[in-house]
Amino acid sequence: ESSSSKPHAVLLSSPGVGHVIPVLELGKRLVTLYNFQVTIFVVASQTSAAESKILQSAMSSKLCHVIEIPAPDISGLVDPDAAVVTIISVIMREIKPAFRSAISALKTTPTALIVDLFGTESLAIAEELQIPKYVYVGTNAWCVALFVYAPTLDKTVQGQYVVQNESFNIPGCRPLRPEDVVDPMLDRTNQQYFEYVHIGEEIPLSDGILVNTWEDLQPTALTALRDDKYLGRITKVPIYTVGPIIRRLGPAGSWNELFDWLDKQPSESVLYVSFGSGGTLTYEQITELAWGLELSQQRFIWVVRLPNETTGDGSFFTAGSGAGDDDLSSLLPDGFLSRTLDIGVVVPQWAPQIDILSHPSVGGFLSHCGWNSTLESITNGVPMIVWPLYSEQRMNATILTEELGVAIRSKVLPSKGVVGREEIKTMVRRILVDEEGYEIRAKVKELQRSAQKAWTRESGSSYSSLARLAKECGMMTKRNAND
Numbered sequence: 038e039s040s041s042s043k044p045h046a047v048l049l050s051s052p053g054v055g056h057v058i059p060v061l062e063l064g065k066r067l068v069t070l071y072n073f074q075v076t077i078f079v080v081a082s083q084t085s086a087a088e089s090k091i092l093q094s095a096m097s098s099k100l101c102h103v104i105e106i107p108a109p110d111i112s113g114l115v116d117p118d119a120a121v122v123t124i125i126s127v128i129m130r131e132i133k134p135a136f137r138s139a140i141s142a143l144k145t146t147p148t149a150l151i152v153d154l155f156g157t158e159s160l161a162i163a164e165e166l167q168i169p170k171y172v173y174v175g176t177n178a179w180c181v182a183l184f185v186y187a188p189t190l191d192k193t194v195q196g197q198y199v200v201q202n203e204s205f206n207i208p209g210c211r212p213l214r215p216e217d218v219v220d221p222m223l224d225r226t227n228q229q230y231f232e233y234v235h236i237g238e239e240i241p242l243s244d245g246i247l248v249n250t251w252e253d254l255q256p257t258a259l260t261a262l263r264d265d266k267y268l269g270r271i272t273k274v275p276i277y278t279v280g281p282i283i284r285r286l287g288p289a290g291s292w293n294e295l296f297d298w299l300d301k302q303p304s305e306s307v308l309y310v311s312f313g314s315g316g317t318l319t320y321e322q323i324t325e326l327a328w329g330l331e332l333s334q335q336r337f338i339w340v341v342r343l344p345n346e347t348t349g350d351g352s353f354f355t356a357g358s359g360a361g362d363d364d365l366s367s368l369l370p371d372g373f374l375s376r377t378l379d380i381g382v383v384v385p386q387w388a389p390q391i392d393i394l395s396h397p398s399v400g401g402f403l404s405h406c407g408w409n410s411t412l413e414s415i416t417n418g419v420p421m422i423v424w425p426l427y428s429e430q431r432m433n434a435t436i437l438t439e440e441l442g443v444a445i446r447s448k449v450l451p452s453k454g455v456v457g458r459e460e461i462k463t464m465v466r467r468i469l470v471d472e473e474g475y476e477i478r479a480k481v482k483e484l485q486r487s488a489q490k491a492w493t494r495e496s497g498s499s500y501s502s503l504a505r506l507a508k509e510c511g512m513m514t515k516r517n518a519n520d
């Protein structure tokens with residue numbers, strides 16, 4: 038079969054490890070399971086060591102054609118202290134002409150365009166080319182509901198979201214507490230708020246929305262998005278569940294020592310502690326966490342970053358870069374490293390997360406609840422301690438604790454105050470030692486099976502949902518050819 042007779046999907050990813058990973062993996066699945074030709078354009082941040090490594094390996098794998106679009110210089114367009122979402126949105130707006138020319142330069146004409154959440158401006162290019170266009174949201178369905186409802190909330194809610202006394206009613210969804218709202222939307226005077234409202238207006242201009250979730254994980258939010266009684270009248274387009282889409286990165290570099298250590302630990306006895314590709318803590322919080330881990334007397338692997346005193350997303354654009362071992366020993370409490378030598382491993386900056394989570398010795402994950410991390414934990418049957426910091430992580434944390442019952446959380450919201458050592462100690466023991474941990478583990482194992490079921494060939498809900506999309510792309514392509 039020549040490549041020209043296959044559907045040819047062009048995918049567009051915004052900068053950031055958490056954005057690039059689900060797009061690359063979606064592309065891979067379109068090729069291997071549905072016989073697509075796939076070209077992936079990645080707007081790279083060029084400051085993140087982890088992101089560069091991921092891109093290099095994707096480029097050399099040849100399954101998809103991966104092309105980097107250099108991020109434009111936007112220093113004249115945004116304030117020096119602009120928020121992450123503002124920066125990404127402006128970058129994605131500015132690359133539109135370069136993206137358009139890059140598409141024209143392709144040898145085979147694309148037959149479908151799939152952009153991620155921050156790429157909605159480029160849906161217009163598909164319009165020009167008269168090909169079907171989709172938005173791929175790499176997070177959960179409840180959050181998609183908030184996005185598409187954001188323009189309505191913008192018109193109906195007065196004042197800042199955080200000062201609201203009551204939860205927001207997103208039609209058909211569980212009530213959303215003001216403090217759980219996606220944090221770029223909390224300050225309605227900041228540009229990133231308007232970027233989100235704008236994205237919310239653009240999502241329904243697509244021909245379909247792909248969500249990195251599965252039917253059995255979020256039946257309520259998915260019904261809300263589809264049903265005309267609720268948000269269906271806003272979205273109007275099909276919702277394709279395509280999750281869980283996760284990606285095994287493989288342990289880049291040499292991690293033999295870490296895995297040798299893990300091999301020697303008892304089954305489900307180790308807590309993995311990590312705050313995603315961008316998460317940072319304050320110095321005070323790092324100190325409390327260190328003491329909490331030590332006091333719990335449980336085994337751990339902790340990915341430590343240099344502190345950041347202001348926001349929780351301090352290393353979003355620099356994931357996996359900087360800070361070495363020397364910085365760590367001066368950062369952690371005196372003697373911490375030597376006292377925990379036998380029970381703990383401290384890793385600077387970046388660790389091979391999926392390989393760790395899938396190791397039988399790991400029994401818990403203290404996580405910032407990025408959606409990729411959340412899915413990786415569920416698909417490996419690992420219960421969580423949720424520690425949401427930024428973006429939509431508080432919504433993810435609420436789903437995990439209150440809806441799915443596969444995680445526990447602290448009384449203080451980590452983005453609002455410091456979680457003390459005693460509480461950390463107690464949470465770690467609740468997950469790894471106490472009776473409660475066994476019940477939570479049983480629930481997460483059940484979800485693990487449900488995730489596997491969703492991707493069962495032919496019959497699985499996500500498998501067949503993406504098959505439907507693939508078929509539709511093919512049909513629309515033929516229709517165009519007949520025009």
Ligand code: UDP
Pocket residue numbers: 054055056058286311312313314315316340386387388389390391406407408409410411413
């Ligand atoms: N990741 C990793 N090692 C690290 C930190 C992160 O492999 O030390 C991977 C992790 O497995 C996940 C992604 O980077 O796939 C982070 O995505 P997530 O949505 O969890 O959080 P974000 O980084 O977007 O906040």
